[in-house]
Amino acid sequence: MEETVIKVENLKKWFPVRMGFLQTLMATKKVFLRAVDGIDFEVKKKEIFGLVGESGSGKTTTGRCLLRLTDPTSGKIFFQGKDIVLLSQKRFKPFRRKIQIIFQDPYESLNPRMTILDTLAEPLNVQGLAGEGETEEKVRKTLEDVQLVPPEEFLYRYPHELSGGQRQRVATGRGLILEPSFIVADEPVSMLDVSIRAEILDLMLDLIEKYGVSILYITHDLALARHICDRIAVMYLGKIVEKGTAEQIVYEPLHPYTKALLAAVPTPDPTSKRIQVVVKGEIPSPVNPPSGCRFHPRCNVCIGDVCRMKEPPLVDTGNGHSVACHKYSHKT
Amino acid sequence: MSKPTMLDVANLTTYYKISRGYVRAVENVSFQVKEREAMGLAGESGCGKTTIALSLLKILPHNGSIKSGHIFFRGLDLAQLDEYEMRQKIRWKKVSIVFQGAMNALNPVYNIGDQMIEAIMTHELETSKSKAEERSQKLLELVGLEPSRVNNYPHEFSGGMKQRAMIAMALACNPELIIGDEPGTALDVIVQAQVLKLIKELKEKLNLSVIMITHDLSIITETCDKIAIMYAGKIVEYGDIVTVFKEPLHPYTRALVQSFPDITAAKTRMKSIHGSPPDLLSPPTGCRFHPRCEYAMDICRKKEPPFLNVGHDHSVGCHLLSKA
Numbered sequence: 029m030e031e032t033v034i035k036v037e038n039l040k041k042w043f044p045v046r047m048g049f050l051q052t053l054m055a056t057k058k059v060f061l062r063a064v065d066g067i068d069f070e071v072k073k074k075e076i077f078g079l080v081g082e083s084g085s086g087k088t089t090t091g092r093c094l095l096r097l098t099d100p101t102s103g104k105i106f107f108q109g110k111d112i113v114l115l116s117q118k119r120f121k122p123f124r125r126k127i128q129i130i131f132q133d134p135y136e137s138l139n140p141r142m143t144i145l146d147t148l149a150e151p152l153n154v155q156g157l158a159g160e161g162e163t164e165e166k167v168r169k170t171l172e173d174v175q176l177v178p179p180e181e182f183l184y185r186y187p188h189e190l191s192g193g194q195r196q197r198v199a200t201g202r203g204l205i206l207e208p209s210f211i212v213a214d215e216p217v218s219m220l221d222v223s224i225r226a227e228i229l230d231l232m233l234d235l236i237e238k239y240g241v242s243i244l245y246i247t248h249d250l251a252l253a254r255h256i257c258d259r260i261a262v263m264y265l266g267k268i269v270e271k272g273t274a275e276q277i278v279y280e281p282l283h284p285y286t287k288a289l290l291a292a293v294p295t296p297d298p299t300s301k302r303i304q305v306v307v308k309g310e311i312p313s314p315v316n317p318p319s320g321c322r323f324h325p326r327c328n329v330c331i332g333d334v335c336r337m338k339e340p341p342l343v344d345t346g347n348g349h350s351v352a353c354h355k356y357s358h359k360t
Numbered sequence: 361m362s363k364p365t366m367l368d369v370a371n372l373t374t375y376y377k378i379s380r381g382y383v384r385a386v387e388n389v390s391f392q393v394k395e396r397e398a399m400g401l402a403g404e405s406g407c408g409k410t411t412i413a414l415s416l417l418k419i420l421p422h423n424g425s426i427k428s429g430h431i432f433f434r435g436l437d438l439a440q441l442d443e444y445e446m447r448q449k450i451r452w453k454k455v456s457i458v459f460q461g462a463m464n465a466l467n468p469v470y471n472i473g474d475q476m477i478e479a480i481m482t483h484e485l486e487t488s489k490s491k492a493e494e495r496s497q498k499l500l501e502l503v504g505l506e507p508s509r510v511n512n513y514p515h516e517f518s519g520g521m522k523q524r525a526m527i528a529m530a531l532a533c534n535p536e537l538i539i540g541d542e543p544g545t546a547l548d549v550i551v552q553a554q555v556l557k558l559i560k561e562l563k564e565k566l567n568l569s570v571i572m573i574t575h576d577l578s579i580i581t582e583t584c585d586k587i588a589i590m591y592a593g594k595i596v597e598y599g600d601i602v603t604v605f606k607e608p609l610h611p612y613t614r615a616l617v618q619s620f621p622d623i624t625a626a627k628t629r630m631k632s633i634h635g636s637p638p639d640l641l642s643p644p645t646g647c648r649f650h651p652r653c654e655y656a657m658d659i660c661r662k663k664e665p666p667f668l669n670v671g672h673d674h675s676v677g678c679h680l681l682s683k684a
Contacts, residue, residue, distance in 0.1 A: 082548035191636045221404040222575060226619045226632030233629070248548065251578075251623035255630060278623060292553035294578035296620040298601040305553045310518045 032106075033210050033242040034094065034127075035070040039103035041089050045315055061315045063089040065266035066103070068342070071210065076236065076243045078257030078274070080250055080289075082311050086266040087246045091212040094244065095129050096120055107210070125155050128208040130232075132215040134195035138187040144171070144198055145183040151206050166205065173238075174201040174231060193224040197231065204235055214246045229256060251293050254278050259348075262286050265314055265322040268342060272349035282351040285323050321354065331355060363394040366569050367416075367537060372429035372439075374408075374415045383640045385411040385424070387593045390667070393537065393586075398563060398570040400580030400601070402616070403590035404637055409573045412590075413539045416571075417455055418446050433537075452483040456530040458523075460542040465526055466514040472500070472525050473510030479532045499528040503558060520551035527558065531566070538563075539571045544579055556583055577620055581605065586673075589613045592638050592648040595667070599674035609676045611653050647679065655680055 042060035064086040071077040079087045093100045096112065104111050112123055131137035138147060148167040152158040158166050164183070171179035174197040187195055196216060203211050216232065217225040233256065236243060247253050253260050254274050261271040262285065270283040281287045288306040307326045312318060318325050324335040334354050342352040370390050376383040386408040393399050401409045414420045416431055418438065431438040438450060459465040467475055476496035480487055487495075497507035503524040514522055523543060530538055540559060544552040560583055563570055572584055580587050580601065587604050589597045589612065597610040608614040618631040635652040638644055644651050650660040659679050667677040 223633040226630035251621040255621045292549045293623050294582045296578040298581040298605050305557050
């Protein structure tokens with residue numbers, strides 16, 4: 029069995045919903061937006077674990093919780109065997125070196141007033157990892173890693189002088205410069221043009237192999253996840269509805285939501301079967317999620333009261349493939 | 361089999377003037393759209409796809425202008441029409457556009473009904489307000505929304521519903537050609553599939569022609585009959601989608617097709633195109649793709665490749681083919 033890098037247990041993040049003064053007086057209880065509502069997963073060493081879902085399903089919130097950019101409401105996050113949820117920010121600081129993030133939008137994630145050298149040197153300075161002379165050397169090496177060569181040409185440039193692809197390389201470099209063992213990649217290519225997406229992804233995959241990093245890859249694009257992830261978890265309204273290897277999810281989907289997602293993915297092959305829309309409607313608000321199975325109002329195989337009343341547990345159907353649907357929990 | 365041509369764009373050239381010179385956004389672009397046909401216009405951001413759409417309707421921003429070329433719509437050259445004629449004869453009545461609407465194409469301070477009524481009454485001076493109201497409710501029903509939602513404001517709609525409302529608005533004056541400018545982008549996959557299906561159904565039901573503008577080739581394969589691939593202000597390949605996807609001839613098309621992940625295919629590493637698209641203030645000489653092309657020859661740097669017909673509605677602009 030491979031080593032587990034990060035393990036998440038029953039992670040919850042509820043955001044309080046702000047209401048007006050009178051509403052607060054009248055309300056009998058506080059209202060919460062349940063962005064992430066009890067999820068479990070683990071990422072193994074050198075693995076790319078995909079978290080797939082529509083917008084509002086809670087994938088980014090999960091990513092932010094792992095980095096303690098927001099504090100989870102409850103649950104446990106074990107990083108290399110240690111629960112990092114209860115640590116104070118000060119005691120968490122050494123862990124930040126090991127857990128890094130690459131954000132979605134390289135146009136917003138880089139400080140426009142900092143040169144590339146400053147941007148890449150900042151994490152080193154914050155962690156106190158490089159002496160006077162070493163900083164620039166390390167930055168140069170990282171720039172070479174992300175193929176911004178020759179490095180001297182980029183050191184003193186500002187983000188506005190770079191193209192989108194180059195910016196995302198800088199952001200990737202910033203994520204890797206501390207040699208982390210775990211990276212959260214939050215839609216790292218969705219803002220880039222298709223012709224350069226593959227190049228950035230390739231770069232990331234190469235670096236993962238080189239440094240043995242594990243990745244939590246957050247994306248809405250199932251087709252992309254299928255090609256780069258080892259395992260995939262599908263999220264819907266703050267819950268994981270299905271989890272398995274990329275092949276299991278794509279070729280043997282079990283949950284009706286996963287099936288609907290797969291059916292909706294357009295394929296770049298004009299001779300293949302055209303898309304069929306299996307489900308109606310849109311993802312509901314996570315403030316008042318549907319009772320029981322959260323997917324039941326849109327589900328086409330809803331089997332009755334049990335779906336409306338009882339929340340389905342995530343059950344293992346063998347070979348590490350698990351699904352949260354009453355249809356399958358009934359059989360077993 | 362061969363349908364009559366509805367729209368014939370010939371040598372369209374549109375530039376934007378900025379302080380540093382002219383941005384050559386669209387140069388010498390020619391294509392045809394036949395009756396009841398859907399054509400996809402694909403390319404990366406900044407390649408001029410949206411500029412073509414804006415040129416067809418002549419709603420370019422103040423610094424943009426059509427420098428030369430013709431846009432024949434049923435024989436009438438739109439490039440020669442003035443603003444008044446465009447508004448009275450063409451826009452919305454013949455050609456309308458669905459913007460990438462989920463985010464900000466609707467006015468947040470007017471309700472949906474009023475916005476639709478405004479569109480109808482601007483273009484059809486003779487229609488009364490009550491008739492326009494009635495029609496806006498019918499249109500919402502046509503795109504699968506509750507007619508009573510005419511009184512709702514855009515913030516009360518979800519992304520998919522806003523996009524449906526945008527489509528309803530584009531249909532307000534019974535146009536014959538609809539331009540969809542990234543109609544599925546910024547929507548979730550399931551909602552995107554619903555919207556694309558709606559467009560396909562409406563096309564059949566109302567006998568529309570469609571121009572679908574998108575950077576996502578897979579959306580074009582799902583909805584269109586023909587495809588034009590654009591690169592840096594030029595169309596580099598045009599043909600029916602099966603031919604272009606199965607036997608792409610231009611190196612850019614080939615690379616673009618390969619850079620798309622196919623969910624049904626075995627796990628592979630995607631291929632990419634080295635470098636990035638050029639600055640259109642001073643595009644490369646000769647073939648605009650040559651700096652990123654793996655087959656670039658001497659002639660590519662010097663001479664612009666002619667746009668050759670290589671058989672059955674399939675045209676390519678590449679020296680590799682003109683040589684052979």
